[in-house]
Amino acid sequence: MTSPALQARGLRKAYGALVVTDNVDLTLASGCRHALIGPNGAGKTTLVGLLSGALQPDGGRIALAGDDITDMGAHRRVKQGLVRTFQVSSLFPAFSVAENLYLAISEHAGVTSSLFRVAGRQRLLLERAEMLIERMGLQDDAYRPVSTIAYGKQRLLELAIALALEPKVLLLDEPAAGIAAAEAGLVLDAIAGLPADIAVLMIEHDMQMVRRFATEVSVLVNGRMLMTGTPETVMSSEAVRAVYLGRAGR
Amino acid sequence: MIRIAQSALLSRHRFHWPEALFWLAAVAVYFLFPQYLAIATTVLIVALFAVSYNLAIGFAGILTLGHGLFFGIGAYCAGWIALLGWTEAVSGALASGIIAALVAGALGPFLLRLTGLPLIMVTLGVSVIVYEAANKASWLTGGDDGLTGFTMSPLLGAFRWSVFGDTKYFYALGWLFVLFYAVKRIVASPFGVSLQGIRENALRMRLIGTSTLRHLVIAYSLSAGVAGVAGALSAQSNAFVGLGVLGLDMTIDGLVIVVLGGIGTLYGALIGAPVYMLVKHFAQQWNPFYWMFVVGALLIVVVRFGRGGLLGMAQAGLAWLIRR
Numbered sequence: 001m002t003s004p005a006l007q008a009r010g011l012r013k014a015y016g017a018l019v020v021t022d023n024v025d026l027t028l029a030s031g032c033r034h035a036l037i038g039p040n041g042a043g044k045t046t047l048v049g050l051l052s053g054a055l056q057p058d059g060g061r062i063a064l065a066g067d068d069i070t071d072m073g074a075h076r077r078v079k080q081g082l083v084r085t086f087q088v089s090s091l092f093p094a095f096s097v098a099e100n101l102y103l104a105i106s107e108h109a110g111v112t113s114s115l116f117r118v119a120g121r122q123r124l125l126l127e128r129a130e131m132l133i134e135r136m137g138l139q140d141d142a143y144r145p146v147s148t149i150a151y152g153k154q155r156l157l158e159l160a161i162a163l164a165l166e167p168k169v170l171l172l173d174e175p176a177a178g179i180a181a182a183e184a185g186l187v188l189d190a191i192a193g194l195p196a197d198i199a200v201l202m203i204e205h206d207m208q209m210v211r212r213f214a215t216e217v218s219v220l221v222n223g224r225m226l227m228t229g230t231p232e233t234v235m236s237s238e239a240v241r242a243v244y245l246g247r248a249g250r
Numbered sequence: 251m252i253r254i255a256q257s258a259l260l261s262r263h264r265f266h267w268p269e270a271l272f273w274l275a276a277v278a279v280y281f282l283f284p285q286y287l288a289i290a291t292t293v294l295i296v297a298l299f300a301v302s303y304n305l306a307i308g309f310a311g312i313l314t315l316g317h318g319l320f321f322g323i324g325a326y327c328a329g330w331i332a333l334l335g336w337t338e339a340v341s342g343a344l345a346s347g348i349i350a351a352l353v354a355g356a357l358g359p360f361l362l363r364l365t366g367l368p369l370i371m372v373t374l375g376v377s378v379i380v381y382e383a384a385n386k387a388s389w390l391t392g393g394d395d396g397l398t399g400f401t402m403s404p405l406l407g408a409f410r411w412s413v414f415g416d417t418k419y420f421y422a423l424g425w426l427f428v429l430f431y432a433v434k435r436i437v438a439s440p441f442g443v444s445l446q447g448i449r450e451n452a453l454r455m456r457l458i459g460t461s462t463l464r465h466l467v468i469a470y471s472l473s474a475g476v477a478g479v480a481g482a483l484s485a486q487s488n489a490f491v492g493l494g495v496l497g498l499d500m501t502i503d504g505l506v507i508v509v510l511g512g513i514g515t516l517y518g519a520l521i522g523a524p525v526y527m528l529v530k531h532f533a534q535q536w537n538p539f540y541w542m543f544v545v546g547a548l549l550i551v552v553v554r555f556g557r558g559g560l561l562g563m564a565q566a567g568l569a570w571l572i573r574r
Binding site for chain 1: 253254255257258259260261262263264435436438439440441442443444446447450451453454455456457458459460461462465468472
């Protein structure tokens, strides 16, 4: 039996008395499409922070393809194939789309320690950047500073940067949050077109999107994993309804 | 031709013809103003220091107020190397630069965990402490009297260090030329591009897998090495090292030049140094007490009206002329 792409066991994180991640288990099979839902404040973003290494857990272990990465720093996890995107775009606003991508591509190619090469002459890497620009449909904005392009395009760039790192596991933190409805379709298409061998965990509020994207759904409430199952099971579950509808009905 | 290679960040290795103007002007100074070679040499040395400062602060985004430290270390090293009997100038300057780079490499892992205001304050603190320590340690630095009594052997075995200052002028120009293009290559390398990414968004760089601290320490060290060579040039060309090389004035001069010329632009340091040094020189002649007034006013005008310093102003002016 092969190890799951990503596995977390008994993850715990507290800020003082406030427990934001309470004994969470999560397993992502390779190639899975897993959605993580839960009301505001359930600890979803904290969980992504723990998995990606931005935050250190107070307890529990994380394994990537069977190897323990709990004590590994965020940048080394990226090298191992665990990549995340951000809920609010976190890019290099003064640089163009192409330059943003070059940064990720050159880092992934492992050339950024090189002082003796010329970045502008690294043909293979530059071509790879152009390829990703086309694949994401960013041609029209490729040479504009990121701060001047539409928000939806910024989200696409965020995805393109993640893909440039050739992840085995991809954590998407609300990839379509804050996008105008007209642009949301582009991001959804890009997510639907992600390579099938990448294990994807998506945090999402929108049930439509979850239904369209996920084959498996986990529900996080108050830092605890309430349940995991197929979208149908989860959405018909009384407990989940109580959390969502109960809150709405109150 | 791949279009992405044209983008600003990825085309810094290109040669632009105005660059040649600077070097031609530097050679012309030798023929036109032979009586000013001493101050012209100082301008070149300060320009080299500004190039190194710009690498740290403008490209890597390391907000340091202690860069003069490495200029001073380079100067004292070069003085001592000559006093100990090794009077060949090029290798002496190189060794001094390497020592400054090693010191920065040792300090870097501690300092560069900090960013912003704490980094500014700590680098300032370190350089003030070193200044005071150098003042006390007169057995090493000569204290107030400085290091004297060394002479360099003829450059490359052929050119004597004459009182006319032509040897030291071309010596400094040669170093500036070589190290300017070395820094230009560094900035255009994948490493240099990655540095500029760290300057823009260090957290994001970590999350695309960059070991940001390691990159910053290397950049800091390289920059300190260049500053160390500049300090060595000052020691060798003046045959004297005084405490002033470690003083805060050195750092401030460098910072003002970088901002004046255009921070984060390669050529800014080259343009800023002669402008600043000349304004300072003539303002001091005009009034030895109130000369800072002139420098202050110039700085305010440039920062207020010129995004990207004098270089940015010149480019904007040129674009305006072309439009008309």
